[in-house]
Amino acid sequence: MVVNESSVGDPGLLVDEQAGKEYPPDSSPVTQWHGDWKKESYPIHAYIDLGRKRNIIAIYLYDTNSKGDFVVSVGEPGKWTELFTDTCSLYNTWKAHDVDISTRYVRFTKTSTEANIAEVVIVERDEDKEKSAQKTKELPLKEK
Numbered sequence: 001m002v003v004n005e006s007s008v009g010d011p012g013l014l015v016d017e018q019a020g021k022e023y024p025p026d027s028s029p030v031t032q033w034h035g036d037w038k039k040e041s042y043p044i045h046a047y048i049d050l051g052r053k054r055n056i057i058a059i060y061l062y063d064t065n066s067k068g069d070f071v072v073s074v075g076e077p078g079k080w081t082e083l084f085t086d087t088c089s090l091y092n093t094w095k096a097h098d099v100d101i102s103t104r105y106v107r108f109t110k111t112s113t114e115a116n117i118a119e120v121v122i123v124e125r126d127e128d129k130e131k132s133a134q135k136t137k138e139l140p141l142k143e144k
């Protein structure tokens with residue numbers, strides 16, 4: 001579930017192109033999270049609720065046009081810790097961020113209209129395999 005903390009934009013577009021189970025992802029997402037064109041609207045924030053605490057081993061971002069800081073944080077609503085900042089310096093490229101973190105919530109911050117990310121893939125550790133593709137959209141559905 002994606003929660004929009006801002007009054008503009010649709011952060012659901014960060015997780016609307018999760019087709020395929022490849023790891024690492026090799027698709028070419030096109031719909032990106034955008035707020036509006038007003039400078040004063042930024043930064044904008046949104047977070048994903050993974051349903052329960054997950055052991056996250058990688059976060060992939062699909063970088064599109066322009067450059068700007070895209071911040072990924074973990075923790076819980078009202079209490080975030082920055083995990084990393086991606087400068088969005090590449091073009092139409094999947095960027096891998098290896099992490100080792102246990103969290104239920106992952107927050108994204110788009111600091112400007114230029115910090116353009118089209119899709120996010122969050123990989124949870126699978127105890128049966130070394131690395132497996134369990135994506136954001138599917139994670140909450142795995143609840144037993």
Ligand SMILES: [Ca+2]
Pocket residue numbers: 013014015016017029030031032118119
């Ligand atoms: Ca998308």
